[in-house]
Amino acid sequence: MKIERIKLSLLELDYVHFFETSFGREYGRTFIIVTAAADGQRGYGEVVASAAPLYSAETTTTAWHVLKDFFIPMVFAEKIGGPEGFAKAARRFRGHPMAKAGLELALWDLEAKSAGVPLAQLYGGTKTEIEAGVSCGIEDSLAELLDRIAAFLAEGYRRIKIKIKPGWDIEACAAVRGRFPELALQVDANGAYTIADKERLKKLDVFGLKMVEQPFAPYDLWDHARLQGEMRTPICLDESIVSETSARQALEMKSGRIINIKVGRVGGMVEARKIHDTCQASGIPVWCGGMLESGIGRAHNLHIASLPNFRLPNDLSASNRYWKQDLVEPEIVLEKGSLIRVPTGPGIGVTPVEERMRKATLRSEVFTG
Numbered sequence: 001m002k003i004e005r006i007k008l009s010l011l012e013l014d015y016v017h018f019f020e021t022s023f024g025r026e027y028g029r030t031f032i033i034v035t036a037a038a039d040g041q042r043g044y045g046e047v048v049a050s051a052a053p054l055y056s057a058e059t060t061t062t063a064w065h066v067l068k069d070f071f072i073p074m075v076f077a078e079k080i081g082g083p084e085g086f087a088k089a090a091r092r093f094r095g096h097p098m099a100k101a102g103l104e105l106a107l108w109d110l111e112a113k114s115a116g117v118p119l120a121q122l123y124g125g126t127k128t129e130i131e132a133g134v135s136c137g138i139e140d141s142l143a144e145l146l147d148r149i150a151a152f153l154a155e156g157y158r159r160i161k162i163k164i165k166p167g168w169d170i171e172a173c174a175a176v177r178g179r180f181p182e183l184a185l186q187v188d189a190n191g192a193y194t195i196a197d198k199e200r201l202k203k204l205d206v207f208g209l210k211m212v213e214q215p216f217a218p219y220d221l222w223d224h225a226r227l228q229g230e231m232r233t234p235i236c237l238d239e240s241i242v243s244e245t246s247a248r249q250a251l252e253m254k255s256g257r258i259i260n261i262k263v264g265r266v267g268g269m270v271e272a273r274k275i276h277d278t279c280q281a282s283g284i285p286v287w288c289g290g291m292l293e294s295g296i297g298r299a300h301n302l303h304i305a306s307l308p309n310f311r312l313p314n315d316l317s318a319s320n321r322y323w324k325q326d327l328v329e330p331e332i333v334l335e336k337g338s339l340i341r342v343p344t345g346p347g348i349g350v351t352p353v354e355e356r357m358r359k360a361t362l363r364s365e366v367f368t369g
């Protein structure tokens with residue numbers, strides 16, 4: 001396939017409800033959509049970097065820079081025609097996984113559309129629907145957190161994750177367990193603790209959590225191993241897993257028993273699939289994490305989560321959990337049984353609505369070969 005045009009668009013959308021993690025509170029998201037055009041088709045990818053370097057070192061500005069000055073010129077200069085060629089060529093550039101993934105995903109969408117098949121089929125996905133869960137941010141009070149969880153359960157969600165940080169952890173879990181004794185519950189610290197907090201974290205064992213996600217900093221594989229050795233609850237690694245190599249090393253070190261896959265964090269689907277396969281071969285289940293994506297990024301995640309070793313409920317919720325109006329049609333909806341269908345149309349199987357895209361766009365730039 002000859003890529004004719006690549007467009008970068010910077011978009012801004014407000015959340016239906018603020019989202020607070022151990023990094024702070026946010027009311028909306030700024031993100032980049034990559035559009036790649038060839039043969040009358042358009043492929044879309046989402047760059048999940050935020051405006052500020054909190055979850056990861058990348059920002060929308062660094063992503064725009066490396067896409068514009070390095071990755072996009074490379075695609076045209078080397079006549080790269082597909083996602084696998086791009087992933088291979090982009091390896092020469094260090095870092096910037098979210099920027100790489102955004103462009104790679106646009107090329108995957110384009111490749112699937114030109115083959116006339118859903119992305120899940122191209123990936124070898126085996127599921128037609130995936131298990132949905134909700135990630136609940138930190139609230140002003142425990143009462144508000146419980147009300148929000150109750151509302152999500154009433155909508156049909158069956159797995160809830162809550163964000164924790166020092167001072168919003170043991171009490172929060174005790175409150176949620178008190179009200180919802182049987183709930184499939186897990187927690188995510190986004191690296192807010194250090195090994196000095198080991199004894200406090202071990203107290204989480206009494207709550208019957210499905211997992212404790214990323215208690216320590218991304219580079220702290222060793223401390224995660226020390227905690228996991230003393231804790232019954234499985235540790236799930238998010239920020240720590242940046243490649244197949246780091247996944248393999250984490251499993252060898254016993255730093256955790258579950259891995260969450262985010263395609264942006266690991267630099268694209270080629271790498272994400274390697275992590276999936278390594279985990280599958282080691283008997284380690286994975287699930288799909290989220291970055292509060294628009295419908296474009298979330299549709300991509302649905303296809304990725306159709307692979308067989310995605311064996312735990314995902315941070316994939318319906319459009320209306322995030323946005324008043326999603327960018328895509330059809331919007332993503334929750335089905336009975338806390339499930340979301342994997343779209344069946346060609347490519348990502350959802351279509352960005354021009355008018356909604358235009359309204360959310362802060363700036364855009366088109367590049368041609």
Ligand code: OSB
Nearest residue numbers: 055135289290291292293315316
């Ligand atoms: O750590 O999983 C995380 C959102 C932004 C940054 C980091 C994380 C999250 C989420 C959101 O938990 C999950 C979702 O998209 O529904």
Ligand code: MG
Nearest residue numbers: 188213214238
């Ligand atoms: Mg996480």
